[in-house]
Structures are given as C-alpha cells and as structure tokens.
Amino acid sequence: xxxxxxxxxxxxxxxxxxxxxxxxxxxxxxxxxxxxxxxxxxxxxxxxxxxxxxxxxxxxxxxxxxxxxxxxxxxxxxxxxxxxxxxxxxxxxxxxxxxxxxxxxxxxxxxxxxxxxxxxxxxxxxxxxxxxxxxxxxxxxxxxxxxxxxxxxxxxxxxxxxxxxxxxxxxxxxxxxxxxxxxxxxxxxxxxxxxxxxxxxxxxxxxxxxxxxx
Amino acid sequence: xxxxxxxxxxxxxxxxxxxxxxxxxxxxxxxxxxxxxxxxxxxxxxxxxxxxxxxxxxxxxxxxxxxxxxxxxxxxxxxxxxxxxxxxxxxxxxxxxxxxxxxxxxxxxxxxxxxxxxxxxxxxxxxxxxxxxxxxxxxxxxxxxxxxxxxxxxxxxxxxxxxxxxxxxxxxxxxxxxxxxxxxxxxxxxxxxxxxxxxxxxxxxxxxxxxxxxxxx
Numbered sequence: 001x002x003x004x005x006x007x008x009x010x011x012x013x014x015x016x017x018x019x020x021x022x023x024x025x026x027x028x029x030x031x032x033x034x035x036x037x038x039x040x041x042x043x044x045x046x047x048x049x050x051x052x053x054x055x056x057x058x059x060x061x062x063x064x065x066x067x068x069x070x071x072x073x074x075x076x077x078x079x080x081x082x083x084x085x086x087x088x089x090x091x092x093x094x095x096x097x098x099x100x101x102x103x104x105x106x107x108x109x110x111x112x113x114x115x116x117x118x119x120x121x122x123x124x125x126x127x128x129x130x131x132x133x134x135x136x137x138x139x140x141x142x143x144x145x146x147x148x149x150x151x152x153x154x155x156x157x158x159x160x161x162x163x164x165x166x167x168x169x170x171x172x173x174x175x176x177x178x179x180x181x182x183x184x185x186x187x188x189x190x191x192x193x194x195x196x197x198x199x200x201x202x203x204x205x206x207x208x209x210x211x212x213x214x
Numbered sequence: 215x216x217x218x219x220x221x222x223x224x225x226x227x228x229x230x231x232x233x234x235x236x237x238x239x240x241x242x243x244x245x246x247x248x249x250x251x252x253x254x255x256x257x258x259x260x261x262x263x264x265x266x267x268x269x270x271x272x273x274x275x276x277x278x279x280x281x282x283x284x285x286x287x288x289x290x291x292x293x294x295x296x297x298x299x300x301x302x303x304x305x306x307x308x309x310x311x312x313x314x315x316x317x318x319x320x321x322x323x324x325x326x327x328x329x330x331x332x333x334x335x336x337x338x339x340x341x342x343x344x345x346x347x348x349x350x351x352x353x354x355x356x357x358x359x360x361x362x363x364x365x366x367x368x369x370x371x372x373x374x375x376x377x378x379x380x381x382x383x384x385x386x387x388x389x390x391x392x393x394x395x396x397x398x399x400x401x402x403x404x405x406x407x408x409x410x411x412x413x414x415x416x417x418x419x420x421x422x423x424x425x426x427x428x429x430x431x
Contacts, residue, residue, distance in 0.1 A: 033364060037378060044385040048392065052280075055396045062273075065281055065388035072381025079365060079374045086368060133374075 031080060031205055038076035039198060045069030063126060070172075074133035077165055081140035096147050103143040106166070107135035113173050120180050130176075134169055141166040160204035168197045221326050222255045239311070246312045249294040250319020254327075257287045257320075276395050284387035288380055291316050291351075292358055296376070299366055309366060310359035317355020321348040342405055349408035350390045354383040356415065386411070 045066040052059055052066070059066075088096070114131040118124055145162040171190045178186030229248050233241055261283050268278045295313045298304060304312070325343050332339060358379055365375025393404025 030364070037361065037382065041378065041382050041385070044382060044389065048385055048389050051389065051392055051400075055392065055400055060277060060281060063281060065284065065385050068285065068381045069385035072378045072385070075374045075378035075381065079371050079378060082370045082374060083368065086371065133377075 034076050034080045035205055038073045041069050041072035071129055071133055074137050078137045099143055099147040103139050106138035106142040110135045110138050117176055117180050138169045164197050164200040164204055218255055218258050218327055222251055226251055243315045246315035247319040250316040251323040253290040254320045254323035257290045260286050280388055280392045284391055285384045288384040291320055292380055295362055306363040309363040313355045313359025317351045321351035346405040346408050349412050353408055353411050354387050357383045
C-alpha cells in the first residue's frame with residue numbers, strides 16, 4: 001500500500017515539475033534557466049527512482065544516481081543565491097553583516113540533523129554529499145529571507161522565493177528524519193510537500209523576476 | 215577482448231594530422247573530438263578499476279553499469295571542457311561546441327568498440343548503437359556545454375553550476391543505462407529515450423530562438 005502511494009506521489013511530482021519546467025523554459029532569463037535546471041534535476045532523480053523500483057522491484061541500497069540528481073537540484077538552487085549575492089555592492093554587503101551570524105543557525109541545524117542520521121543509520125559519504133550543499137543553501141536562503149529586499153535594494157523583494165527554498169530544505173530534512181525513524185507516512189507527506197514547494201518557488205520567482213533579472 | 219587502444223590509435227591518427235593541417239573553429243572541433251576519444255579510452259580504464267572495487271564489495275555488475283559508470287564517464291567528458299574554460303577563456307558558443315565535440319568523440323570511440331566486439335553484421339544493432347547511445351552521449355554533452363557556458367565567468371557560480379550540470383548529465387545517462395540493461399519493453403523504451411529527448415531539446419531551442427528573434431523585431 002505504502003509503495004503504491006509512494007509511486008502515485010512520484011507521478012504527481014513528475015506532472016507538476018514537467019509543467020513548471022516548461023513554463024520556466026519559456027520565460028528565459030538566468031533565474032528561470034537555473035530554476036528549470038533545478039526542476040529538471042529533481043524530475044530526473046524521481047524518474048530514475050521510479051524506474052528502478054519498477055524494473056528491479058527495489059531501490060538500491062547505498063549510493064544511487066538519484067541522490068546525485070537531488071544534490072544537483074540543491075546546487076542549481078544554490079547557484080541562484082550565489083548569482084543574487086554576486087550582484088551585491090560593498091555597501092549592501094556591509095549592511096548584511098548583522099544577518100550573517102543569525103543565518104549560521106540554519107546550516108548548523110542541517111549539520112546536526114545529518115549527524116543524527118549518520119549516528120542512527122550510518123552512510124557517512126551519502127550524508128556528507130547531502131549535508132554540504134544543503135548547509136550552504138540553508139545559509140543563503142535564511143540570509144536572503146532576513147535581509148533580502150531591504151539591504152539588497154531589490155523591489156519587490158523575492159522573499160517568498162527564499163522562504164520557499166528554506167521550507168524545501170526543511171522538508172528534505174524532515175523526509176530524511178521520516179526515513180530514519182521508519183515512518184513512511186512522514187516520508188511521503190514531506191516528499192509531497194517538497195514537490196508543491198517547488199511550484200511555490202516558481203510562483204514566487206515569477207513575481208520577483210522583473211526586479212531581480214537584468 | 216576489445217583492443218580499445220588499437221581502435222583509439224586507428225581513429226585518432228588521421229584526426230591528429232588534421233589538427234595540424236586545419237585552422238580556427240574546425241581545428242578546435244577536431245581537437246576536442248580527439249579529446250573525446252581519449253576520454254572514452256580513459257573511462258574504460260577507470261570503469262574497469264572501479265568495477266573491480268565495487269563488485270568486490272558486493273555490488274552487481276549491472277548495478278555498477280547503472281550507478282557508477284555514468285558518473286565516471288560524465289566527469290571524464292567534462293574535464294577537457296573545464297580545461298578549455300580555465301586556460302583559453304572562450305566565448306559561450308565555443309564552450310557548447312567543444313562540449314559537443316567531446317561527447318561525439320566519446321560516442322564514436324564507444325560505438326566502434328562495441329561494433330568491433332559484437333561484429334558489424336547486424337544492421338539493427340548498428341542502428342541502435344548509433345541512434346540511442348550515440349545521441350545519448352550527444353545530449354549529455356549538450357547539457358554539459360549549455361550549462362557550463364551559462365555559469366561561466368561568475369566566480370563561485372562556476373563551481374556550484376559545474377557540479378549541478380554534471381549531476382544532471384550523469385542522471386540522464388544513468389536512466390538510459392537503467393532502461394537498456396532491463397529486458398523487454400523497458401529496453402525498447404531505453405533505445406527510444408535519447409531520440410525523444412533530442413527532439414524535445416531541439417523543439418525548445420527552436421522556440422527559444424523564435425522568442426529571441428521576436429523580441430529583437
């Protein structure tokens with residue numbers, strides 16, 4: 001039963017993400033290209049995951065290319081944040097200083113959670129692979145959520161976008177926690193949430209696109 | 215037994231001569247095509263070593279081909295493009311054509327190796343190799359080339375963007391390997407996948423081109 005629900009969930013994700021990727025590709029501009037890349041990576045990971053279950057009846061234990069694809073999604077999202085950060089002037093960077101220390105709380109939480117997963121389930125390499133990009137993504141998302149639009153001087157502020165990315169990071173970690181605790185319901189619920197969060201990301205990015213794209 | 219080195223020498227020798235005779239974009243394309251052949255040869259060695267290690271640790275051969283070989287191959291295909299970006303500071307279009315040349319070179323060496331091993335007597339086999347694996351490598355190279363050309367010349371973005379595009383290319387490659395390593399309809403789907411993906415990419419590129427020219431008018 002859980003397996004069926006999980007597969008249906010994957011179908012919903014594929015449908016949602018395909019639609020978002022098509023829309024993102026049509027809009028052009030650097031933001032939507034990177035977003036399309038993130039959505040595409042997520043979609044590829046899900047397709048691989050589903051096909052492996054269908055063909056071999058189980059998901060491989062240990063390292064899988066699907067993980068690499070999800071990590072690719074984080075790197076695409078991180079690239080968006082780095083692109084935005086690259087536009088900041090020295091004055092804006094100075095103004096952001098008070099927020100930097102507070103923002104370190106997000107990667108710290110991610111690292112602690114991954115240490116917990118490692119202690120419970122092992123898999124040092126896989127945990128490290130996920131932990132590094134997720135920590136950076138959590139840091140930049142929280143920094144831009146706290147300060148974006150005020151110090152960066154970008155109007156309208158793409159805060160909703162950064163909020164969605166931060167929620168995505170949270171949902172990913174909750175999904176891992178669900179897997180670690182052996183709770184399929186928790187895993188599926190947060191998996192589904194992640195898909196819808198990506199749609200929110202797209203919507204928020206489209207709202208702020210006029211302001212943040214050159 | 216495939217004598218990959220012999221095949222490589224046979225394919226590379228005339229191209230090497232051409233590199234010295236030609237100039238400009240054509241020379242660059244042939245040069246990177248040659249690097250693609252070399253990347254395929256190196257991938258054969260690397261895959262061999264990793265396979266020994268992986269199979270020794272309880273991973274099946276099929277799982278190795280699905281999970282590890284694509285990652286290794288895509289990284290090796292990306293290396294010449296990274297070198298080109300770091301040393302020559304090229305234009306964006308140059309990066310795309312170089313990545314494609316590497317991908318096509320890789321596909322050529324791999325296809326000739328397969329044909330030498332299984333024989334060239336069966337036309338359907340040759341068609342499948344050419345239109346599925348060949349196009350798949352070209353698509354992976356295109357993902358790499360377009361992705362890298364986009365993030366190029368933006369400090370930290372080059373690092374994160376490079377990781378991201380390699381991940382995307384490796385997953386597409388792995389999905390293809392997963393399908394063609396299965397039996398029956400799945401394998402058929404695997405053979406069709408690169409052609410369908412290429413058609414979708416061409417459609418997007420055309421539409422994007424139309425949108426750009428429309429804006430210019």
